[in-house]
Amino acid sequence: MKTIPKGSLVEIGITVMNAGNRAPQVPADTQKVNMEMLVKGILTADSRQGEEAEISTPTGRLLKGRLIAENPPYTHNYGEPISELGAIGRELRAMLKEKEELR
Amino acid sequence: MKAAGSYSEIMARKAEIMKSSVGIDYSSYACGRLSFDYEKMLDDSGYSLDAIAAIQADTAVGRTPLVELKNITSIAGLCASRKGKPGNGARIFIKDEAANPSGSFKDRRASLSAYEAKQKGYPGIAAASSGNYGAAVASQAAKYGLGAIVVQESFDSRGIEQPEIAEKTRACEAYGAEVLRLSVGPELFYQYLLTLLETGYFNASLYTPYSILGIETLGWEIANEAKVRTGRFPAAVIATHAGGGNVTGTARGLIKAGASDTKMIGASVDLSGLHMASDHDFNRKSFTTGHTGFSIPFTTWPDRSDVPRSAARPLRYLDRFVTVTQGEVFYITQALAEIEGLERGPAGNTSLAAAFALAQDMSRDEVIIVQETEYTGAGKHPMAQLNLAKKMGIEVRRGNPEENKPGSTIVIPERPEQIAVKDIDLGRLKTSYLKNIVSSIDRIEDIEAADWDFLAMETRLSEEEVCSRLTKIIEEQS
Numbered sequence: 053m054k055t056i057p058k059g060s061l062v063e064i065g066i067t068v069m070n071a072g073n074r075a076p077q078v079p080a081d082t083q084k085v086n087m088e089m090l091v092k093g094i095l096t097a098d099s100r101q102g103e104e105a106e107i108s109t110p111t112g113r114l115l116k117g118r119l120i121a122e123n124p125p126y127t128h129n130y131g132e133p134i135s136e137l138g139a140i141g142r143e144l145r146a147m148l149k150e151k152e153e154l155r
Numbered sequence: 156m157k158a159a160g161s162y163s164e165i166m167a168r169k170a171e172i173m174k175s176s177v178g179i180d181y182s183s184y185a186c187g188r189l190s191f192d193y194e195k196m197l198d199d200s201g202y203s204l205d206a207i208a209a210i211q212a213d214t215a216v217g218r219t220p221l222v223e224l225k226n227i228t229s230i231a232g233l234c235a236s237r238k239g240k241p242g243n244g245a246r247i248f249i250k251d252e253a254a255n256p257s258g259s260f261k262d263r264r265a266s267l268s269a270y271e272a273k274q275k276g277y278p279g280i281a282a283a284s285s286g287n288y289g290a291a292v293a294s295q296a297a298k299y300g301l302g303a304i305v306v307q308e309s310f311d312s313r314g315i316e317q318p319e320i321a322e323k324t325r326a327c328e329a330y331g332a333e334v335l336r337l338s339v340g341p342e343l344f345y346q347y348l349l350t351l352l353e354t355g356y357f358n359a360s361l362y363t364p365y366s367i368l369g370i371e372t373l374g375w376e377i378a379n380e381a382k383v384r385t386g387r388f389p390a391a392v393i394a395t396h397a398g399g400g401n402v403t404g405t406a407r408g409l410i411k412a413g414a415s416d417t418k419m420i421g422a423s424v425d426l427s428g429l430h431m432a433s434d435h436d437f438n439r440k441s442f443t444t445g446h447t448g449f450s451i452p453f454t455t456w457p458d459r460s461d462v463p464r465s466a467a468r469p470l471r472y473l474d475r476f477v478t479v480t481q482g483e484v485f486y487i488t489q490a491l492a493e494i495e496g497l498e499r500g501p502a503g504n505t506s507l508a509a510a511f512a513l514a515q516d517m518s519r520d521e522v523i524i525v526q527e528t529e530y531t532g533a534g535k536h537p538m539a540q541l542n543l544a545k546k547m548g549i550e551v552r553r554g555n556p557e558e559n560k561p562g563s564t565i566v567i568p569e570r571p572e573q574i575a576v577k578d579i580d581l582g583r584l585k586t587s588y589l590k591n592i593v594s595s596i597d598r599i600e601d602i603e604a605a606d607w608d609f610l611a612m613e614t615r616l617s618e619e620e621v622c623s624r625l626t627k628i629i630e631e632q633s
Contacts, residue, residue: 068337068346075162075342082340082434085312089346090336092328109333111279111302113354128321128534131542136551136567140486141493144571148226148494151233 053101056122060095063124064107064117091115092124165348173462176351176358178275181463188601189592190609191464200364202267204411208372210270214298216262217372219254221380221524223247226494227487227511234572235515245390245517247510249525250377253499256298257326258530261291263373264400267365269295272357278302281356283347283461285309285320286444286502287529292359293330303332304356306347311339311437318543319443319502322534339434344461362460362467367404374408377524378417388414390521391513393506396421396476397449399457399467405526406472418474422509423450425478425577426561438547439562441481441540445505450476451579455587470581470588470614477576479508480559482566485537486574487511501537503529512576541565585614589621590628599629 056062069075069087093107093115105119160168174180184191202210211217224247232244252260265280265288272280279302282292289305296303305327310316316324327334335350337343351358360366374392381389392409394401406419424446429436431448440446450469454476457465487508488501500507507525514523533539541551550564556573559566568574589610596602602610602625610621 069162069340069342074340075345077432078340078342079430079433082432085338085434087340087342088338090309091333093333110328110331111304111333111354113333126321126325128316128318128325128539130533130536130538132538134538134541134551136541136553137485137489137537140489140567144226144230144490144494147230147233147571151229 053103055098055100056095056119058095058097060122061092062095062105062107062122063090063092063120064105064115065090065120066115066117090120091117160349162342162345165345165352168352169348170463172348172351173358176356177360177363177462179363184464187603187605187609188596189606193468193612196464197364197368197466200368202368204371204375204408207267207368211263211266211369211372214266214295215256216266217255217376220251221377221384222249222251222497224249224491224495227490228514230490230494230571231511231514232519237572238515240515242519243515243517244519245514245521245523246385246519247514247523247525248381249507249528250373251497252373252503252527253530257287257290257294257330259287259291259503260370260373260401260527261287262294263369264288264361264366265291265295265359265369267369268292268357268359268363269299269301271365272301272359273299275357277355277357279304279354279356280359281306281347281351281354282359282361283343284361285317286323288361289323289332290326290330293327293332296332297330302354302356303327303330304335304350304354305332306335306343306350307337308339308343309336312434315438317438317443318534318539322532339432339437341432347461358461360461361398361400362462362465364466367400367407367466370400370404371408371411373526374405375412377405377526378409378412378414381522381524385522388417389524390517391418391420391523392526393420393422393510393513393523394526395445395503395505396423396469397444397446398453398460399450399465399469401527402469403467403472419472420475420477420509420513421450421469421473422506422576423447423478424484424505425480429562436562438543439549441544441565442484442502442505445502447478451584454584456591468613470585471612473581476579476581476584477509477513478579479505479512479574479576480556480566481561482559483508483556483568483574485541485565486568486571488537490571497528498531499528500531501540503527508574509576511571512574585616586624586628588614589624593625593628596629597633599626
């Protein structure tokens with residue numbers, strides 16, 4: 053695994069609770085998986101990806117966890133146009149026009 | 156992380172952590188066996204409506220435009236005619252809360268918490284929110300030079316994020332906040348308590364008096380603007396209903412403006428059948444708030460919230476409570492963009508979908524006001540939500556919305572006249588509320604004098620009616 057230099061923006065992962073040890077009110081499917089937490093911050097020392105590392109968060113807290121990624125991207129987007137929504141505007145404009153003509 | 160207490164240890168310290176992180180001694184408002192002095196708790200915050208409006212104006216919160224949706228009103232009128240109700244189709248207005256600094260009405264809720272935290276010398280503010288509220292807290296913290304930590308429920312065990320929450324992560328980080336992103340589960344609250352304990356930050360809970368009083372300006376503005384624009388108070392105001400704060404604060408603001416006859420309607424997306432703590436169900440819903448997964452439990456048990464006594468008490472204010480389907484909200488979101496030129500939501504459009512249906516049962520000279528919009532963007536958009544739904548194997552099609560099934564089928568209406576509301580029986584919710592609140596009581600004689608008045612206020616039932624329902628409940632319990 054590569055070494056990420058001190059000062060890089062990174063994301064670390066911390067296991068908050070282990071599977072099987074979750075809160076009693078949690079449903080069965082959630083009981084079977086860990087509760088994981090991800091946090092971004094600035095790496096305080098050169099660290100190897102996948103190993104324990106320390107970050108300084110935007111509020112200045114020092115947190116330790118598994119070093120997951122350097123400069124992690126935002127990947128959410130719009131995606132493909134939704135054909136099921138595509139015709140709605142046209143249909144409504146036709147109704148408005150019909151109403152205009154009725155006047 | 157610093158050495159942390161176990162789940163049960165930390166949860167047992169909840170009351171103590173809450174007391175220091177919100178600066179309110181909730182036990183001082185207790186009276187009777189079950190009740191507390193709600194109005195005193197709100198009054199003791201010390202903020203008048205005028206003071207709140209001034210604090211909000213200082214950070215450009217509030218005074219948002221009230222927009223008449225003339226084309227959507229026309230379509231509602233046409234639908235009413237087609238259904239044999241000519242003359243119906245109330246004027247629909249929308250309060251464009253997307254114009255607030257972080258893009259939603261949640262800035263109103265965050266503003267007073269941030270101001271209070273600054274005044275009291277807290278180093279920062281924290282919120283447990285996967286939605287707009289987190290961004291509002293981050294934005295307000297930026298304005299006051301406070302640290303901000305937002306704790307979100309973000310992804311399932313496969314690492315798949317809710318696109319809407321991913322966008323809120325980005326927004327919170329854009330405002331300089333520390334974001335703790337968690338996988339699915341209610342133990343998020345444990346992590347939140349740990350964070351409060353470690354940082355000494357102010358808990359900008361959605362359920363403190365500050366968070367509710369901050370919304371009163373919204374109800375007040377709506378009442379007064381409607382009066383100026385239409386000559387009278389609106390017949391109805393409709394709010395998207397989740398934890399109850401939106402309904403409570405808006406209704407209180409309406410009442411303070413004198414609009415006591417205006418009907419307060421709550422609207423939620425119907426997500427019945429999906430479990431809110433289920434890892435499997437997490438990405439099978441297209442709405443992360445404003446849905447029945449929150450609104451039903453919070454209406455029937457408001458004190459389930461993160462503070463001992465929630466300032467959001469929806470049953471005190473709701474005149475009517477309706478649901479719509481996910482597909483109907485997506486339809487009206489598209490309509491709002493394409494025939495009104497407002498690309499907003501989608502979550503804030505839950506009440507618009509309901510208003511569109513309700514307007515058809517009202518006369519054309521009446522006014523119904525949708526009390527919020529929210530900003531939209533990548534992730535926080537019907538396209539992103541419906542692409543996720545398809546990826547999760549959910550069927551998306553045009554059709555009759557009655558065929559909508561949360562978690563398996565999203566039906567986009569074929570025609571606008573198919574959009575309809577389903578009423579939730581408030582009477583049944585009141586009984587559920589009473590069941591929850593008296594679960595610790597064995598005998599009706601144990602209920603004290605102060606409790607009767609409280610329970611009547613909480614449910615808007617007469618003391619006799621409360622007594623008759625409670626007698627039945629306690630009999631069934633024993």
